[in-house]
Amino acid sequence: MIYHVSPHGSDQSAGTRDNPVKTPEKALALAREQTGDRTILIEEGVYEDVSLILDERDSNLTIQGNTNALLCAGKRIDNWSPYGDGSWYTKLPNDFPVDFRMIMVNGRFAQRSRFPLEGRLEYLSRFNANWLSTSQGGWDIKPTARQLTTLEYDPADIGPDFDWRNAELTIFHKWDETMTGISAHDTAGHAFELSVKLTHPPGAFKSKTYIIWNTRDGMAPGKWRVDKAERILYYQPLDHEDMSTIDVVVPVHQSIITIKGGISRLTVRDVCFSGTSSPMIPGGFGAGAMPGAIHADTEEPITDCLFEKLTFSNLSGWAIKLSVKEAGEISSAGVRIKNCTIADIGGGGIQIRGFRDSLVQGNTIRRVGRIYFSAIGISIGKSPDCHVAANDLADLPYSAIAAGWGSDTIHIRENKIHNAVNVLNDGGGIYITGNDGALITGNTVSGILQQEGEDIQRNGIYPDEKTTNCLVEGNFVYGCHSALLNHMSQGNIIRNNVFISLDGPVMLSFIRCQGYVFEKNTVHARDEAIFAHRRDAFAVFTENLVYSGTGIAESVYVADDYTRSKPENLNPLPGNEYSY
Numbered sequence: 001m002i003y004h005v006s007p008h009g010s011d012q013s014a015g016t017r018d019n020p021v022k023t024p025e026k027a028l029a030l031a032r033e034q035t036g037d038r039t040i041l042i043e044e045g046v047y048e049d050v051s052l053i054l055d056e057r058d059s060n061l062t063i064q065g066n067t068n069a070l071l072c073a074g075k076r077i078d079n080w081s082p083y084g085d086g087s088w089y090t091k092l093p094n095d096f097p098v099d100f101r102m103i104m105v106n107g108r109f110a111q112r113s114r115f116p117l118e119g120r121l122e123y124l125s126r127f128n129a130n131w132l133s134t135s136q137g138g139w140d141i142k143p144t145a146r147q148l149t150t151l152e153y154d155p156a157d158i159g160p161d162f163d164w165r166n167a168e169l170t171i172f173h174k175w176d177e178t179m180t181g182i183s184a185h186d187t188a189g190h191a192f193e194l195s196v197k198l199t200h201p202p203g204a205f206k207s208k209t210y211i212i213w214n215t216r217d218g219m220a221p222g223k224w225r226v227d228k229a230e231r232i233l234y235y236q237p238l239d240h241e242d243m244s245t246i247d248v249v250v251p252v253h254q255s256i257i258t259i260k261g262g263i264s265r266l267t268v269r270d271v272c273f274s275g276t277s278s279p280m281i282p283g284g285f286g287a288g289a290m291p292g293a294i295h296a297d298t299e300e301p302i303t304d305c306l307f308e309k310l311t312f313s314n315l316s317g318w319a320i321k322l323s324v325k326e327a328g329e330i331s332s333a334g335v336r337i338k339n340c341t342i343a344d345i346g347g348g349g350i351q352i353r354g355f356r357d358s359l360v361q362g363n364t365i366r367r368v369g370r371i372y373f374s375a376i377g378i379s380i381g382k383s384p385d386c387h388v389a390a391n392d393l394a395d396l397p398y399s400a401i402a403a404g405w406g407s408d409t410i411h412i413r414e415n416k417i418h419n420a421v422n423v424l425n426d427g428g429g430i431y432i433t434g435n436d437g438a439l440i441t442g443n444t445v446s447g448i449l450q451q452e453g454e455d456i457q458r459n460g461i462y463p464d465e466k467t468t469n470c471l472v473e474g475n476f477v478y479g480c481h482s483a484l485l486n487h488m489s490q491g492n493i494i495r496n497n498v499f500i501s502l503d504g505p506v507m508l509s510f511i512r513c514q515g516y517v518f519e520k521n522t523v524h525a526r527d528e529a530i531f532a533h534r535r536d537a538f539a540v541f542t543e544n545l546v547y548s549g550t551g552i553a554e555s556v557y558v559a560d561d562y563t564r565s566k567p568e569n570l571n572p573l574p575g576n577e578y579s580y
Helices: 025-030
Strands: 001-005 038-047 052-053 063-070 075-076 088-091 103-105 109-110 150-154 168-174 177-187 191-194 211-215 224-227 232-235 247-251 257-259 267-268 271-272 294-296 306-308 311-315 318-322 336-338 341-344 349-351 358-359 362-368 377-382 386-389 392-394 401-404 411-413 416-419 429-433 440-441 445-446 457-463 472-474 477-478 484-487 494-497 498-501 506-511 517-521 522-525 531-532 538-542 545-550 553-556 578-579
Touching: 001 025, 025 038, 025 052, 025 063, 052 349, 103 191, 103 232, 109 311, 232 247, 271 294, 311 318, 318 341, 498 506, 506 522, 522 531, 531 545
Parallel strands: 001 038, 038 063, 052 257, 063 267, 063 271, 257 294, 267 306, 271 311, 294 318, 306 336, 311 341, 318 349, 336 358, 341 362, 349 377, 358 386, 362 392, 377 401, 386 411, 392 416, 401 429, 411 440, 416 445, 429 457, 440 472, 445 477, 457 484, 472 494, 477 498, 484 506, 494 517, 498 522, 506 531, 517 538, 522 545, 531 553, 545 578
Antiparallel strands: 075 247, 088 232, 103 109, 103 247, 150 191, 168 177, 168 211, 177 191, 224 232
């Protein structure tokens, strides 16, 4: 049975081809009156204020778009008046939210006012403790509640008329950040009391920077702000924009398709998604807590579902986030996400958690993390036997592909990654942690660069803590000064890879690692070629070709306390071919 949806239809109709309904919600209600295979066919056009809630009744359902069918979680708003400072304003209707972090202007992802317009402010808070590692419990001195909810600022940065009640802060840590509001302002003590408990205290990891959003300071052409108490939206147009014809959409829902119960054989194909919102909560690692335009958060199994040829843009959270919280053995399986296009996203691209035997293939992902800088292009968690294949990712503030604990025997293959980890630190083009038996093969990773003076923390390929029995083979890593970082891992094989830097050194690190096989790799550095490792890092290190443009190819020993020293007799490492 096919149920037709058209912008020109009526929800009083039967949903036939000649008498379509107007909303996807009505088509879903009609489809639930039948069993077996059913299709909702969405005709070309824009559908606003869409929020579909799916459950087990919607198994064997196909949602099919027909040429530029756009499902939008927002609503248009108009009635603009000049404000006097170059901005225009409009009153938000009572049924609109005031808590949002992105609007669409003429189809463009429009960001809020930002202070400073470029760069970051430096705060004064400090936190003196040592990070032991995630698997060893985090901080050796646990932060107090006050340390996690207080930010001391430089009074030179904050004027007497600072609009703190509407302000939101992005406070940078190391591999993540926290966005928070301000619940109180101590003007005498030059401190903000924060509305959200931070994931790490200000000053941790020697971090000291933040950004202020949504205040009068930082308004500029193309920017906006909202006065939440007065329910007024302000926007400063670009030079070519006409406020009498401008098209502004404000998000009203966090998700467009939400899966609330167990479901099987759901297909969503050839549909566009835009205009979602996101909540004021800590995003956590990889902004993983943010919602998705397609969102599943259930304890019931999801099986044999296909998401194909979808387009996502102008979202506050993730494009696709599928998370299943099952007790015991993983029974969700067979999810396929194929040939989707994702760009200009506040959160991440694709996140799956709690699935086995799944596939993420052929997707194009650009410019994620435009609100949450720790967002990841493709994030896999607790999903064994998953294949991440032939995806194309570029322009990401943090890691491009990440696989976390419980994603054993994952296969990351033939992906193309460029310009990742360009805002935060301690990430990689490909980052895995807590995995056993992962395969990282045939990928191309390029353009991940260090900033002058910072520690090497932006990496091409990065097997992190507790990664074991992993094979990294046949990858091409170029333009990445830290081409390979291994940390607290053992028994992994690095074979037949090419690591090239044409504009600086190449660093390959094996910090607190044991039992590695490193063989038949090519390392080509314009400057130094450096191997950093503990003394028992390698079980095998042979048949590698190493070129250094400066004539320096050496190993550096790194002890478990991260103290570095040069060896006496292994410089360069024997059993390999070196040229200068």
